[in-house]
Amino acid sequence: MSDRATQSLASPVPAEMQDLLASFQDIPTIPEVLARVWQLVDDPNSSASDLEKVVSMEPPLAAKVLRLANSPYYGGRGRVQDVQMAITSLGFQTLRNLAICLSVASSLGNPRPQASIVDHRALWQHSVAVAVLARALAAEVGAVEADEVFTAGLLHDLGKFVISLGCPDAYPKVVRQHQVEGVTLPQAERAILGFDHADLGRAFAERWRFPERLQTLIHSHHVAPTGGMERAKHVLRLADALSYELRPVRILGIEEEHAVDPRDLDQLGLTPEWVDDARERLAARVCEAQEFMNLL
Ligand SMILES: [Fe+2]
Ligand SMILES: [Fe+2]
8 A cells, every 4th residue: 555655646557558548549438528517516696497408418317317317315205306306405416426427437338248257337336325424424523525525435446447448357366466475456456567556546537527526535545644635535535444444345256355554543633443333324324325336
């Protein structure tokens, strides 16, 4: 974990990664509708009716917005009948997060069966769990933008999706290296590919023009936080580690372990006892949020 800590976030893209990025030239860019939704959500003068106009141009998104608003988790229970009402009841940030997930899922598509050992559904489940935990932790510790860390949670492992699609042969080798050499998975990725999924996730987030702060959070989720935004970085790292404990998933076909880093707890003013106390209620949040997941 520490060997990348000193690496500059602005370091040039390694040649190996350039090749992989080039091989992805055919990947559709993130749809225009997401860019518009993002813009409107950030604009304090925009209204639910402005967003409704954009969302309605993308029928699959509109349908999912309605379905989510009517889900038990959001309390609609079948009463929300039009998109504008759905947007109002979900809130703008939730709409943006839904649009992000659907755009990324449709842009990266699904791997051909047997083409990759990465279980994309498990990876989404993990991503949603990290998002929910990050938001819950932000509310708990304060002074962290809850919606920002939620989005970062959804996208932090974006690079794993890209590697599994662009280099389907890489992960079996990465897993072998991890098991034989006892190195961490990001270290094994760097040994096999020359970069890790955090580097690649940032490169894609940049290519898709996601906000710079989000790029930074994606890039730094496996290193000790430095260089600004530390609180958000600690929250994301803690949420990532806790998610493996609270909702074990087998993304790469093996049991992955991410122990909670005591430095993250420390810097957020939390203790291991707090984690023990909060475990049940955090796990309940993760279960509820699978509603979001079921839409992908
Ligand atoms: Fe990761
Ligand atoms: Fe993760």
